[in-house]
Amino acid sequence: xxxxxxxxxxxxxxxxxxxxxxxxxxxxxxxxxxxxxxxxxxxxxxxxxxxxxxxxxxxxxxxxxxxxxxxxxxxxxxxxxxxxxxxxxxxxxxxxxxxxxxxxxxxxxxxxxxxxxxxxxxxxxxxxxxxxxxxxxxxxxxxxxxxxxxxxxxxxxxxxxxxxxxxxxxxxxxxxxxxxxxxxxxxxxxxxxxxxxxxxxxxxxxxxxxxxxxxxxxxxxxxxxxxxxxxxxxxxxxxxxxxxxxxxxxxxxxxxxxxxxxxxxxxxxxxxxxxxxxxxxxxxxxxxxxxxxxxxxxxxxxxxxxxxxxxxx
Numbered sequence: 568x569x570x571x572x573x574x575x576x577x578x579x580x581x582x583x584x585x586x587x588x589x590x591x592x593x594x595x596x597x598x599x600x601x602x603x604x605x606x607x608x609x610x611x612x613x614x615x616x617x618x619x620x621x622x623x624x625x626x627x628x629x630x631x632x633x634x635x636x637x638x639x640x641x642x643x644x645x646x647x648x649x650x651x652x653x654x655x656x657x658x659x660x661x662x663x664x665x666x667x668x669x670x671x672x673x674x675x676x677x678x679x680x681x682x683x684x685x686x687x688x689x690x691x692x693x694x695x696x697x698x699x700x701x702x703x704x705x706x707x708x709x710x711x712x713x714x715x716x717x718x719x720x721x722x723x724x725x726x727x728x729x730x731x732x733x734x735x736x737x738x739x740x741x742x743x744x745x746x747x748x749x750x751x752x753x754x755x756x757x758x759x760x761x762x763x764x765x766x767x768x769x770x771x772x773x774x775x776x777x778x779x780x781x782x783x784x785x786x787x788x789x790x791x792x793x794x795x796x797x798x799x800x801x802x803x804x805x806x807x808x809x810x811x812x813x814x815x816x817x818x819x820x821x822x823x824x825x826x827x828x829x830x831x832x833x834x835x836x837x838x839x840x841x842x843x844x845x846x847x848x849x850x851x852x853x854x855x856x857x858x859x860x861x862x863x864x865x866x867x868x869x870x871x872x873x874x875x876x877x878x879x880x
Contacts, residue, residue: 588734588844589727591804593797596728598719600796603652603728604760605678605702605717609685610638610650610659611757612698617641617648623765623784628754631736631762635729636755643694654729657722659685663692673725678714704758728796731804731840732762735794738850739764742792742857748875761795761807766861768870772812785811790864792857794840800832806843806853808860809835810868820863823855836860 593600611627618626618641629636629652637651647664658670669688671681682700689696702708709716732755739753742764749767756763758780768788775785790810797803810817818829826842829835838856846852865872 588840588849589730590844591727591731591796591840593803596721596724596796598717599721599724600728600760602678602717602719603725604705604757605711605714606659606673606681607636607652607757607760608702609678609682609698609711610652613650613685613689613696614638614641616696616698617643623751623786624780625751625754628752628756630752630754631729631732633733636732643696646694648692648694654722654726657725661688661692663694667692673720673722675718675720677718678709678711678716680718682711682714732794734849735762735853738853739792739857742854745877745879746875747877759795760798761793763791763793765789765791766875768868768875775811788812788868788870790861790868790870792860801830801837804840806838806840806856807833807835808838808856808864809833810864812868814864814867814869816867817864820860820867822859822863824852826852827856827860 607629611629615627618639620626626639629638632651634656635652635654638649640647640649649662651660651662652673653660654673656670657673659673661669661671669692671684671688676684686696700711702711736753739762743750743753743766746766748769751763751765753762753764755761766789768790770788772785772788775782788811790808792806792808794806795804797805808822813834818831820829822836824838824842824846827836827838830837836856838853843849843852843856865875
């Protein structure tokens with residue numbers, strides 16, 4: 568692990584600290600984002616079918632890799648497989664434990680065509696899978712088999728999105744390492760299309776209404792942080808922080824940096840990605856957001872911080 572400064576900021580190698588964080592203007596890449604979101608849901612649902620359920624559905628989350636986003640290892644009979652969205656070569660790569668590898672091009676194509684090609688490839692590999700073809704966590708969903716609306720793929724935009732994830736992931740990882748309690752990996756959820764890391768107090772949360780996956784995800788008290796390209800009431804890429812259940816007074820808590828605000832509609836703190844990207848030190852800005860939003864949430868929620876946090880030297 569990289570050494571840290573007194574504020575918790577990682578002392579990353581200079582090349583990484585000064586790397587230009589890519590611009591992610593939603594108006595410019597909205598169509599690629601929408602199409603890629605559906606493609607990841609198709610692959611993600613295969614992961615749901617081929618892995619045993621882990622608490623809070625951690626088994627279905629993707630992980631940021633040196634080339635893109637990859638599923639966990641999945642199981643089909645006595646064989647295993649892993650699927651990677653490679654945003655360098657712009658292919659969907661399917662690696663199987665018997666040494667076979669297949670690739671599908673990531674290029675402009677409808678969601679329906681991508682679904683058909685992906686399913687046909689799995690059948691050719693002798694690893695057929697059945698999934699529910701309705702997208703989740705989006706308004707006005709279109710079945711994958713019928714979706715000819717979303718068909719845009721700009722390689723530069725997809726690569727820029729992955730580049731941003733790759734730059735922020737070590738910062739999230741270092742933040743995660745300071746917590747001794749139960750904590751999720753830093754992983755990517757294809758339903759909400761966000762990179763997330765979640766800390767747990769160890770206490771049960773009040774029962775939550777909604778679909779099963781939401782009730783499972785929030786069955787225990789959490790403080791969660793993450794990043795997503797924007798949707799709904801936040802039409803720009805942004806970092807977020809929230810606690811469930813939300814402690815009284817959290818909306819009035821003072822957090823850093825100055826660009827961070829409380830979004831009443833979403834019930835969480837929002838820090839625009841562009842504010843971080845344009846700051847003199849993006850890493851320090853993100854670290855300040857992670858630390859201050861966690862500190863406020865944990866303090867107001869009465870978490871047992873003495874036993875849950877690693878003491879700083």
